[in-house]
Amino acid sequence: MPNPVRNRPYRTLCVVGLFVAISFAESRFRNAQAQDAASVKAFESDVRPILSRHCIRCHQEKTRKGGLDLTSAATMLKGGDTGPAIVPGNAAESLMVEAIGYDTDLRMPPRGRLSDDEISRLKAWIDRGAVWPKGEKLIVPADSPEVAESAGHTGPRLRKAPFTLTDEDRNWWSLKPVVDPPLPNSISKDLTGNSIDAFLMDKLQAKGLRFLPEASKRELIRRVSYDLLGLPPTPEEVAAFETDERPDAWERLVDRLLASPHYGERWGRHWLDLVRFAETNGYERDGDKPNAWRYRDYVISSFNSDKPYNQFLREQLAGDEMPGPFDADRIVATGYFRLHVWDDEPDSTVAAEYDDLDDIMVTTGASMLGLTLGCARCHDHKYDPISQEDYYRFLSYFRSIDGYGLQKTGGGGRGTGRITAPLADAATVARWERTKAVEVEAKKKAFSLSKDDAERKKLAVEIQRLESGADAPFGTALAVYEDAIKPTHVLRRGDAHSPTVEVGPGIPPVFGSSGPQIEKPANGNSSGRRTALADWITDPANPLTARVFVNRLWQHHFGRGIVPTPDDFGRTGEPPTHPELLDHLAADFISGGWRMKRMHKRILMSRAYRMSSRADDPAGIKADEANALFWRQNPKRLEAEALRDSILAVTGSLNSKMGGPGVYARLPAEVFETADGARRNWPVSPLEEQNRRSVYLFVKRSMTVPLMEIFDSPSTTVPVGRRNVTTVAPQALTLLHDEFVHDQAKRLARTVTETAGPGSEERSIAVFRKVLQRRPTEEELRLSVRFLANAGRSAGESNEFDQLVLFCAAVLNLNEVIYVD
Structure with a gap:
């Protein structure tokens, strides 16, 4: 299988044009998306x-x-x-x-x-319209007998009724305790220099395969820069690494990138995929979620500070219940519970409340545990050892959370209730509340005494502002509240109006316990249930948490997980190709203090990570075409955010400002055609703000940036652990004609005009260096010079700058921009 970057011919704007007619049925299907x-x-x-x-x-x-x-x-x-x-x-x-x-x-x-x-x-x-999750592609079950056998995988089988736990359930590969296995006997650590390589080479040798040689230095720095930062290296960084002959040059590069603040922006986005982050509620009105951006910033900051992963999870699940002095970050973290879609006018508020809880359950199960808990809402899980009662016992940990909109009184639908919290300690809030009360009372008295209409109108505005808290000396964030413990019942067929037996909080029995003891926290009115759940999820003895996370790290570095189904470690998922390696990494992750950057470095220092991605080994292709055994690296296509950010970076437009409210990008007029009132609620940000990284773009569920959507931006309604990677004609069309890309091509052309010589060769070389971090080959240079001589002539244009803009746009469309070796 040829390399998708290196073996594709050089393309120019002169050769564009084969496109697809979309059938009525397909259009109807996509409308359902x-x-x-x-x-x-x-x-x-x-x-x-x-x-x-x-x-x-x-x-x-x-x-x-x-x-x-x-x-x-x-x-x-x-x-x-x-x-x-x-x-x-x-x-x-x-x-x-x-x-x-x-x-x-x-x-x-x-x-x-x-x-x-x-x-x-x-x-x-x-x-119902055959709704299929946007951009999702089903994983094909592993057809390699040795892979299936190594994990005890026989394919998903329907469970027999009535529900009973079996030894087969307890011995399922992902539910066994994590035990660090010994290195393979056939391979010594000294031979490979890295235990990761030892486990991989053991499988390869059994198949008569070997690692491919190491990639070039340019390929390596591009690969690791995109993997860790989501940005390309500068031409100067590439040149410095290529000439660095020190034996620890690679390690120095890895350490530098892990210390970059851009690391949190890149890896925080991976987590935001899992928690279906958006800044609006969805459904018809798609109203804003107040200050949802603070949760996004919390995630980015957590990754940058190398917060231990177990602490990162605990803060999101129960930050408000954690002991110690007030910590605003812990409050912001509980915004995790407010990210779900929310219907403000449901047919049944009771059913909607359970839908919200189910959304939280599904997300927690998939993102943290790799479990499909939602499949047991209406009946026992068809495949995994989770009964319907187990589902509702697990749901009980979240049952007492104030619903997103259950505090509204009067009128129809659901209000937004207590969904935000002040980011200050109780004493500070109390002092401000007292001061505010005095000011409000004074303004109201003045209002009642005033006879001047203009003065009364002004006072009314001031009263409203004071009562809303807009002048508070502290911010607010999406957060969670609990008061009284609410009962949890098993619902017949998942119907909120058909409660049966009452159940309390508990862990599915297949894990061997009912869960940790629940203790009411000393601070606040919370039940302590979420703390108990967080204790269990982050317990080193939990067989899933560490396995699931190290598999995610591996997936993003190799393009494919050791477990190909990162959100499903059950029977409908795929077994690990290298179960011993997965357990080795999970055990090391726990013993290393759940430190994410440490685990990154372990993977990146392996010989396996540094392999070439060239698929030019006939033996490897014949024995393992899908590269399930990792005999080579996998070339990866950039995600939507990395592609947009790369274009901004190489053209010199990228604004590196971090954090703050979401940025409103300029959108084509047609985006607003089906969005009632959306134009009024889309205040386009200044251009300098629009040029910030894509993770800071405002995420509205009903409207997406076309460039992002066409390159498979994630769904915001379900957890996405593995984005789909499509190759469709509209992607080429968008890159060729999108206004954003054209504007950036202009910016690049201006820079090249100012910094490079006037000749076509000089300008061609300058564009290649900025965009691809390399000099063009002789053939590419010849084609580039010819392009600059001919571009625009068919339209009667002769302006040199316009020709250079077209050339810059052509280079931005090269596969080498979109794919990373």
Whole structure:
């Protein structure tokens, strides 16, 4: 498989143009992607397990039996030899339904008919519009026998009723205690210099494979700069590293990048994907979440300060319950509980409250534990050892949290309730409240005595401002409140109006305990339940927490996790390709104080990380085309944020200012066409602010920046541990014609005009150095000079600057900008 960067020919703007017609069905399907959270959850709990278990081993990109690939929305709509698999909104007309019904010669799956329940769920999903999580692609089950055998993986099987725990449940690979295994006997640490390499080489040698040689220094500094900072190195940094002959040059580079404040911006964004961060509520009105940006800044700061991961989790789950003096960061951290989508006019406020709690449950399970807890809301989990009662016992830890909007009195719908907290200690707040009360009383008295309409209007505004707290000497942030303990009942079929037996907080019994003892904290009115949950999640004996996190680190550094399904360590997920390595890393992470930067460095110092990504080893391609055994590095396409930030950086536009309220980027007019009132609530920020890093862009659930969306920005309704990576024609179109890209090309052209010589060769070399951190090859230089001589002539243009702008735009469109070796 050729390298996607190096082996693709040099492209210019002169050769653009093959594009796709979008069918009515596909358009209808994509319209459904403005998805509500309930539809996405229904897919995750009802549809994904069926497709993963019964369908995609045969109907995937590699096999395509009958020409059909069922791993993505687009391929399902495209269909196979007999036509599209589904007709969204019409199950009766869908070939998939015909096949699973076993009523004709077309019968799928071939080994036996699905259960009536599974068929009903698939039909209901199609009739509801076949909503598929935006950009999501199903992971193909591992087909390597040795991988499956090493993890005890036999594929997901439906659990038998009634629910009972078995030895097989307790011995599932991810639920076993984390034990640091010995190094493989066949490999010595001295030989590899790194225990990570030892575990990888053991598997490779068994297959007759070996590591590829080390990548070039330029490739390495680009790779690690993007991995740690999400930004390209400067030409000067590349040159310095290429000429640094010190034996510890690589280690020095890694240490410098880990100390950069841009590290937190990069890795904080990965965490924001998991907690479905957004600054609005979603649904029709999509109102703002007050000061949600403070949570984003807390996350970035936590990564930059190398806060221990266990503390990072504890602060989000129970920061308000932690002992000690007032700490504003701990209050901000609990904004984690306020990030979910929220319907201000639900059909049932009781049902909506449970939907909110389920959202928190699903996010906590996926992001911190790699569990699909939401699948047990209406019935026992179909595959994993989690009963419906276990689900509600776990939910009980969150049950007493003040609902996002349950404090409204009068009127329809739900108010926003107590969702923010002052970022000051109680004494400071009390003093300010007393002062405010005196001022308000004085203003109200003046208002009652005044006969002047203008004066009364002015006083009314001042009273409103004082009462709102706008003049407080401290800020506020999204936060959590608890008062009285609320009872938790198991809900029949998940129906909030059908409570059955009452349950208390507890951990699923498969973990061997009911959870830590609950103690009411000394400060505040909180129950202490969330502290107990945080104690269990961050306990070194918890088999999931460390495994899940080190797998995420590995995934972002290698393009693929040791466990390919980072949010699902259960039976519908994939087993680890290297279970011993995963446990080795998890054990080391815990013993090293849960320090994230330390674990980064361990991975980055391995020989495996520094390998070339060239797929030019015939033996490797034949034995392991998918690179599941990591015999080479994986080239990676930049995420939406890294792509936008890179363009800003190489053109000299990037504003490195950190933190603060979200930035409102300029959006095309068509974005506002279907958003009622959105234009009034979209105050475009000054250009200098718009040029900040993408992590600071205001995240509105109903409107996204087109450049970001087309390059697979994450869903804000469900946890996203692994972004989809698509390759579609609109991406090329967007990079060619997007106003942002064109403006940055102009900025780059101005810089080159001012700093480089007047000749075409000099300018071509300058553009290549700034954008790609290298000199063009002789062939590239020849093509560049010819481009600058001819660009724009077909339109009758001869302006040298305009030609240079077109050339800069062309270079910004090179695959080398978008892909990293």
